[in-house]
Amino acid sequence: MREIYLSGYNNFVLPFVIGMLFCLTWCIIGAARIILQLPGKDRKRFFLSLVNPKTMSKNIRDWFCDCLFHVKLWKRNKLLGYMHSSIAFGWFMLIVIGHIEVFLYTPERVHQIWYPIFFRYFVAVTDTTMKGSFFFFLMDFFLLIVLSGIVLAIIKRAHSRLFGMRRTTQPSLPDLIGLYSLWSIFPLRLLAEGFTADISGGSFLTKSLNMVLHSFLSDYMNMLPTWWAYSIALGIFMCVLPFSRYMHIPAEILLIPLRNAGISISSARRGMASIQVYSCPSCGVCIDACPMGAVKANTKDSTVYLNRQLKRNNKARIDEISEKCLLCGKCTAVCPVGVEGDKIRIAQRAAKKYNLTPDYSNIGTDAVNFQYNKKVIQKNNNVSSSDNKKVLYFAGCMTALTPVIMKSMVSLLEKAGAEYDVMDRDGGICCGRPMMMAGRIGPARQMIEKNTRIIKESGAGILLLSCPICYRIFKENYKLEGIEILHHTQYIERMINEGRLDIDRSDSRLVYHDPCELGRGCGVYQSPRNVVSRAGVLVEASKNGKESICCGGSIGSISLGFDKRRPLTENALASLTADSPDIIVTACPLCRSTFSRYADRPVNDIAEIVDKATSADKR
Amino acid sequence: MMENIFGFSISPSSAINMDKVDRALFEELCRVEPDAVRCMACGSCSATCPAAAFSGMSIRKVLLCLQRGKEKEAFRMMSNCMLCGKCTMVCPRGINTRRLVLSISRIYGKEDTK
Structure with a gap:
């Protein structure tokens, strides 16, 4: 490789250099601001995670898998995954190989940031070494990959359904500018490099282009305008990047180590x-x-x-x-x-301000009349069990509105011969999750404290919950050392596995609905399915597991009115009844009451199903 | 007021003089929450409320108190609301009681009216 121009500079690099410097400055200042905005404790944790080899290797893996290969999009839709990873990874490789070329052939130019980008303009090929043609081939190959991604992106704008997306985002104005400049960068690059393919060398793409469009590309009058256009497209993209959705490219690089350091939104x-x-x-x-x-x-x-x-x-x-x-x-x-x-x-x-703040200091923890229902049933000796722990059953507010769940659960506890207490038979203190979801952390903390005291004083070994809303906050925010927190689906599964419940399998087809807080919130997907398949034939909804559709009754929403929720519930029901089940089974009292309002078939809680399927007395 | 004479005291009058009640805040509440006047006082919310055991909380009563200018009484009841949403679930009029409680907490209780 031989340099053509002594200065290694031409005015056309200016748009790119300006855009690049602007973008870099913006991102560096932004990153510094965000790190400074973190609470001191989190910042320390972040810096420590950067020297921890374990988190660092996870960071590197995530950078490659998420930023470059878009693995999560591949899992969603192959075409969508290919489109994103071809542009991201292809472009990344173009930049990397461009730099390698500069390092190998013109190491004295490394400090000129435009040099790797416009390398082909400044050099001429001297002898076609194997090494040279190898890099030429790679450059053309990755350019082709990026171009194929761009073609897919253009198709996606018109036919997003091909990519598994029904609705797409309406781009804002900066997004559109970024989008069109991004689309034009790579065809322009191909064209610009096509000019120099006979001077600086090229491979299957650029060289062929140079031959096919010989009359246009051999006219050097057209050359500079094309390189200018390429540089301007890059410059526009870089300048608009901080204000458009393409900000995710630099931002995600910082987000990944922050997330792996375990920092949460504060x-x-x-x-x-x-x-x-x-x-x-x-x-x-x-x-x-x-x-x-x-x-x-x-x-x-x-x-x-x-x-x-x-x-x-x-x-x-x-x-x-x-x-x-x-x-x-x-x-x-x-x-x-x-x-x-x-x-x-x-x-x-x-962040919202309220003038009135709830205060629960008047509620005494023993004044809560949770009657101890001291029922100690004779234990069967041949049952190996975790049963020596006393169970404290906290039904929760929503279960109080669907007493059948509590009744079934108590009946199951009796059948299994467990030693148990009901914590809120006659009303208790809310778990605090609804308050937390409304963003009022202080009052929620007060409730957490009160409940923690009650639970610790009860001397129970297992806290049993039948409401996923409660279950989530007990898992996430309560500090109950030594007490096992179980949702009733998990506890029923355990009782069945230990042989303490004698369950008869029926032929009815049961579809299981994953409640949001239990599935996505706490990752409990398998236990309820195991239980349901012991009681009947388990069928799946069209959207299940992680993609399960909210019943629409969620107390997470503050402003969504009762009448506005009906279409949501009906939509979720349509997904559940796709495989025509006989009964809809759920594990959340709120889902149960929301669904039974509009469902055309019975909606039962998992405890009801199991209670019906178990014989009255095994022991 | 005379207090504790021979172990007896006189309760404050519970008569309400609507001429003396400043309805400005209640009207503001009704503007933000048109649901506030849709309550038909069935009492479903009172029956299900878990805070009722502690502070006698009842959305029905809170609305009545605010309407009649008995704000202190309303705030006392509301102080134990846990925002659990049971009242929303049972309301036959479909009133979004949780947002109602939050709106009351925002509109009322500014320093001068406390």
């Missing part, structure tokens, strides 16, 4: 919340996922639009969107970059 607009908002690529996967999308008017309330409004600081819309959400967590579960839509919303709610 403030509405600063630190972790801010980096998550900027990491949102506006891909729109959350739009189809949102259960509120059953009504088209709600499309604009999905997480991608919340992030956009947060960037714009549009207070009225931020409030509206964050209060409307059901907090089912599906957008978080499907998000390819890990934006926690539900937690961002709770943080927005927590």
Whole structure:
């Protein structure tokens, strides 16, 4: 390789250099601000995680898998995955190989940031070494991959369904500018390198182009304008990047180590919340996922639009969107970059000011008349069991509205011969999760304290819950050392496995609905399915597990009115009844009452099903 | 007021003079929450409320108290609301009681009216 120009500079590099410097400065200042905004404890944790080889190797793996290969999108849809990873990984490789070329052939130019980008303009090929043609081939190969991604991106704009997306995000103006400049960068690059293919060398793509369009490409009058156009496209893209969705490219690089350091959102607009908002690529996967999308008017309330409004600081819309959400967590579960839509919303709610704050200091922990229902049933000696622990059953507020669950659960406990107490037979203190979801952390903490005292004083070894809403907060926010926290699906599974319940399998087809807080919230998917398949024939809903659709009754939403929820429930029911089950089984009292309002077939809790299927007295 | 004479005291009058009640805040509440006047006082919320055991909380009564200017009484009841949402679930009028409670907490209770 031989240099053609002594200076190694031409005016056309200016747009790129300006854009690149602007973008770099912006990102470095932004990253520093976000790290400074973190609470001191979190910042320390972040820096420590950077020297920890275990988290660092996880960071590197995530950088490759998420930022470059878009593994999560591949899992969603192959075409969507290919489109994103071809552009990201292809471009990354073009940059890397471009730098390798500069290092190998013109090491004295390394400090000129434009040199690797416009390398082909400045050099001429001297002898076609194997090494040279190898790099030429790689460069053309990755350029082809990027171009194929761009073609797919253009098709996706018109036919998003091919890519598994029903609705896509409406791009904002900066997004559109970024989009069109990104689309034009690579064809322009191909054209520009086509000019120099006979001077600086090229491979199957650039060289063939040079031969095919010989009359145009051999006219050097056309050469500089093309290189200018290429540089301008790059410059525009870089300049618009901080204000468009392409900000996710640099932001995600910072988000991954922050997330792996275990830092959670602690403030509405600063630190972790801010980096998550900027990491949102506006891909729109959350739009189809949102259960509120059953009504088209709600499309604009999905997480991608919340992030956009947060960037714009549009207070009225931020409030509206964050209060409307059901907090089912599906957008978080499907998000390819890990934006926690539900937690961002709770943080927005927590930032609201209230003049009246609840105060529970008047509630004495023994004044709560949870009657100890001292029933100690003779134990069967040949049952190996975890039964020497006393069970404290906390039914929860929602179970109090569906007493049949409590009745079935108590009956099961009796049948299994467990030693148990019911903590809130005549009403108790709420677990605090609804208050937490409304963003009022202080009052929620007070309730947590009260309940913790009651539970610890009871001397129980197992805390049994039949409401996933309670289960989640007990798992996440309570500190109950030595007490096992179990949802009733897990406890029933254990009782069946230990042989303490004699269950008869029936032929009825049962579909299991994953409640949001139990499935996505706590990751309990398998236990309820094991139990249901012991009681009957388990069929699956069209959307299940992580993608289960919220019943629409969630107390996560503050502003969604009763009448607005019906289409949501009906949409969820349609998914559940896809395989024509006889009975809809769920494990959440709230889902149960919401579904039974509109369902055309019986809706039962898992405890009811098991209670019906077990014979009255085994012992 | 005379207090504790021979072990007896006089309860404060519970008569309400609507001329003296400042309805400005209640009207603001009704503007934000049109549901506030849709309550038909069936008492379902009172029957299910877990806070009722502690502070006699009842959305029905809170609305009545606010309407009649007995704000202190309303705040006392509301202080134990746990926002659990049972009242929303049972309300036959479909009133979004949780948002109602939050709106009351926002509109009322500014320093001068406390």
